[in-house]
Amino acid sequence: MSRNIEMLANKVLQAEKISKPPINAERIAEFHFALDIEWTNFKNNDAAAQLSVSDKKIYMNESRADKFRANCGLKNFTIAHEIGHWVLHRNLVGQHSPKIEREAEKFATYLLMPEQFVRDEFAKFNSDALSDYFPVDRKVSSLAETFCVSYTAMRIRLSQWELKLIYVDKDGKIYRSKEEFLEQSGQIRLF
Ligand SMILES: [Zn+2]
Numbered sequence: 001m002s003r004n005i006e007m008l009a010n011k012v013l014q015a016e017k018i019s020k021p022p023i024n025a026e027r028i029a030e031f032h033f034a035l036d037i038e039w040t041n042f043k044n045n046d047a048a049a050q051l052s053v054s055d056k057k058i059y060m061n062e063s064r065a066d067k068f069r070a071n072c073g074l075k076n077f078t079i080a081h082e083i084g085h086w087v088l089h090r091n092l093v094g095q096h097s098p099k100i101e102r103e104a105e106k107f108a109t110y111l112l113m114p115e116q117f118v119r120d121e122f123a124k125f126n127s128d129a130l131s132d133y134f135p136v137d138r139k140v141s142s143l144a145e146t147f148c149v150s151y152t153a154m155r156i157r158l159s160q161w162e163l164k165l166i167y168v169d170k171d172g173k174i175y176r177s178k179e180e181f182l183e184q185s186g187q188i189r190l191f
Pocket of ligand 1: 081085101104
């Protein structure tokens with residue numbers, strides 16, 4: 001399923017001829033999928049956003065507008081997640097499950113942080129003479145900014161098994177290499 005989700009996300013990027021970050025989820029929602037973004041107050045609901053399949057709209061929670069404004073990555077990822085529901089689940093209206101949420105999360109990850117783009121941007125640090133003096137967490141922050149996603153989203157992306165560009169232990173500490181990870185974390189299991 002992951003591979004299919006990745007292919008679907010890549011198809012959107014190719015169709016939109018997007019070749020470098022940041023990827024603007026709002027533009028993709030509106031221009032590629034004709035989904036309007038509308039800000040509204042949610043009643044009895046603390047969700048960040050909600051997709052209405054029948055209205056072809058992504059409703060954003062007005063009461064969270066300040067948080068979204070302060071964090072472009074949060075807004076971008078939230079919209080990409082709702083696009084994921086449109087692409088993958090629009091025939092499952094009203095259904096909710098952890099599996100469905102995980103799939104939307106994966107779609108957002110692949111849409112906003114495509115493997116090749118992440119590899120290319122990550123490689124730029126390694127061609128930089130100052131790279132060794134640049135702590136790993138600063139690299140993660142810088143990449144998060146480049147892709148307009150949160151620090152956490154980028155850190156998870158870089159440590160995923162397909163990429164393994166950074167190594168993260170269960171406490172969230174990051175290491176610059178597999179060797180350093182194995183030596184210092186005492187952990188054998190990689191993810
Ligand atoms: Zn969702």
